[in-house]
Amino acid sequence: MxxxxxxxxxxxxxxxxxxxxxxxxxxxxxxxxxxxxxxxxxxxxxxxxxxxxxxxxxxxxxxxxxxxxxxxxxxxxxxxxxxxxxxxxxxxxxxxxxxxxxxxxxxxxxxxxxxxxxxxxxxxxxxxxxxxxxxxxxxxxxxxxxxxxxxxxxxxxxxxxxxxxxxxxxxxxxxxxxxxxxxxxxxxxxxxxxxxxxxxxxxxxxxxxxxxxxxxxxxxxxxxxxxxxxxxxxxxxxxxGKSISEERLESSHELGPVLLEVKNLTNQGNYKNINFTVRKGEIAGFTGLAGDGRTELFESLFGYRKKYTGEIRINDQLVKIDHPSKAVKAGLGLVPKDRKENAIIKDLSVIHNMTMSSIGHFEKTGFIKEKIEREKFQFYKEKLNIKVHNPRITIDKLSGGNQQKVIIAKWLEVNTDIIIFDNPTQGIDVGAKQEIYHHIISLAEQGKAVIILSSEAPEVLKVCHNINVMYQGEITARFKGDEATEDEIMSYATGSKREAERIG
Structure with a gap:
């Protein structure tokens, strides 16, 4: 130097x-x-x-x-x-x-x-x-x-x-x-x-x-x-301040019945002939390279994209979701990958960003019960280790990782049966990643069906029971989470191997 x-x-x-x-x-x-x-x-x-x-x-x-x-x-x-x-x-x-x-x-x-x-x-x-x-x-x-x-x-x-x-x-x-x-x-x-x-x-x-x-x-x-x-x-x-294990995080709970079933879902130019199921308590991963269609697929499930063919069943009920409010009503939550554009209102306080999707939990005769709102925020602050000294400051004052934790807290409070995480740890440090992974496992243990969309193979390998690999809008391989390797996943994600509906 x-x-x-x-x-x-x-x-x-x-x-x-x-x-x-x-x-x-x-x-x-x-x-x-x-x-x-x-x-x-x-x-x-x-x-x-x-x-x-x-x-x-x-x-x-x-x-x-x-x-x-x-x-x-x-x-x-x-x-x-x-x-x-x-x-x-x-x-x-x-x-x-x-x-x-x-x-x-x-x-x-x-x-x-x-x-x-x-x-x-x-x-x-x-x-x-x-x-x-x-x-x-x-x-x-x-x-x-x-x-x-x-x-x-x-x-x-x-x-x-x-x-x-x-x-x-x-x-x-x-x-x-x-x-x-x-x-x-x-x-x-x-x-x-x-x-x-x-x-x-x-x-x-x-x-x-x-x-x-x-x-x-x-x-x-x-x-x-x-x-x-x-x-x-x-x-x-x-x-x-301590070592972080690279080992896979295991969960030993039994999986329940199918909560989400998708049959032959197609949206021209984005994805085609998509078939998969996710069970109660399961963590399902979808991975691939940018442009593989996974984000568009789950935007359709959540009602952002109205035009698709095929069937979506939740709890064995056929649903047609053409608006996010219908998705939430059907039991779906989505933590999107683009915080700034799709997940936060930057001029709104931290606490109100957390409670805005579940405002009915804190409202009585048209008034917000601020004491209950504060108590609930304190609960999630401690549970997710959100670093904020004053929940009334605007959310744009927080670091990216802490913003992400607030978004996760928002959907935990909505309490849907199925939670979709699109690149849940994007821009988040290794310590906070571990916290989020443990929390995802905790959700699965509570009986939630959790879906993780990630462009990082190590992320889906870390926590997922089952992994779906996408390439150019198709699922080209499926693996058991504890049997897959990063190299094998990447060979399908890049298109060098193609074996449609491969079961790991």
Whole structure:
């Protein structure tokens, strides 16, 4: 480590409402280095980066860029220092075009003040091409898949020729191929002298792409060093304070009768001839690569997509679900994968995000019984280890992992017989993942039918009784959870093996 790093945050302290969030944290990043910033949800990573980005001001501590002290009084000063922030929660504007998002706030104009639209489109296409993306710069962002929205965020930082790019969970919405392209781009940026702070809970990615690491726990620095000298388990232990077992989590309860049966379900262009059953107390997994149709399949089950053929039976009753309210009434709950767009109301308080789908539990003669609402929130806060000092703050103030726990609490309170989790631990740290896995097993033991949709094979292998592998809208393989291997699952998920209705 050199004595003059490109960026140094020295002895940073920060509190919110009297709660200490950062205590004496130092972070140093070299020029042309990919530096992993690690820690559990709520460890202080986002607050530290928001101080570097000029969003928050530290109570104590200094920031140095190229050896010169800089006061990051606002985000513009941070940008002028060559710092770009790619947030985990996407900040693209859906109702603007791609090129308009890319140049938002820094539009190109000619000497008469008119926008140079074609020049902005040309530069947008050139930068997207570096990521292997070919989309029309004049396409509205609302029409794009989530992965493209993520890539637009990344491309904006390239456009501004940043010297230091902060990437917060940049691969959470990307396909495997797009992740490879991103890592290739990061390596090229590093060679050209650009520094990257990489925040991710996917520790295997950290091992592949990062040079050094810094770990925060409960707002304090607990370790820093070279990635080459560590393994995943040692880094996990630093983050959580204890070792996390990679072993499969077993549940010994007996499975009951079939709760959900799907026959020949087809939605043109998304999935076809889908057949499966889920029993009372069963944890069923659906996995594959991005674009395999599993999300669209379960959006149909939950009433988001009305047009499908085939049969859905719940408790041996034929149901036609064409609206989410009918799904809930039939006994289905869905924890969606996109928190920001589909699961939370960011301007609403934490407690009201939790209770809004079960408001009848807390209402009497038109009035909310706030005492019961508070008691119920306290119950779930302790049960799921939700880190929030005041449930009346807006939910967007929480870390992604804690937002996810609030969403899970919401559906636990609705108390449906069947709960669908779409990528339940996306953007969540290893410690919180374990908590959620144990809670999923607890739900199954209570007799719930649980369905997990995940693009990560290790996740379905961890807890599922049965695993369905999807490829291009079809179920191409089925495995018993305790008999499958990651390699075998991936061979069907990539299409290299095809054996429709394979029973493991």
């Amino acid at each position: 050199s004595s003059d790093p490109f960026m140094m945050m020295k002895n940073i302290h920060k509190s919110f409402n009297g709660v200490r969030v950062l205590k004496d944290v130092t972070l140093e990043v070299e020029k042309g280095e990919i530096h992993a910033l690690l820690g559990e949800n709520g460890a202080g990573k986002s607050t530290l980066m928001n101080i570097l980005g000029g969003v928050h001001q530290p109570e104590k501590g200094e920031i140095y860029i190229n050896g010169n002290q800089v006061k990051m009084l606002n985000p513009r000063i941070s940008q002028e220092q060559g710092i770009s922030f790619i947030h985990q929660e996407l900040n693209v504007v859906a109702d603007l075009k791609v090129y308009e998002n890319m140049f938002l706030g820094s539009e190109l104009r000619n000497k008469f003040g008119f926008l140079k639209v074609e020049e902005m489109c040309r530069q947008t296409s050139d930068i997207l091409a570096q990521l292997g993306i070919n989309i029309n710069p004049k396409e509205y962002v609302r029409n794009l898949d989530t992965s493209y929205k993520q890539l637009i965020e990344i491309s904006k930082s390239l456009l501004h020729k940043s010297k230091l790019i902060i990437m917060d969970e940049p691969t959470s919405s990307l396909t495997e191929h797009e992740v490879e392209r991103l890592f290739e781009l990061m390596t090229n940026l590093k060679k050209s002298g650009v520094s990257i702070i990489y925040i991710s809970h996917k520790l295997n990615e950290i091992k592949v792409v990062c040079d050094r690491y810094t770990v925060l726990r409960d707002g304090e620095l607990v370790g820093t060093g070279s990635i080459a000298n560590e393994n995943v388990d040692s880094i996990t232990k630093l983050m959580v």
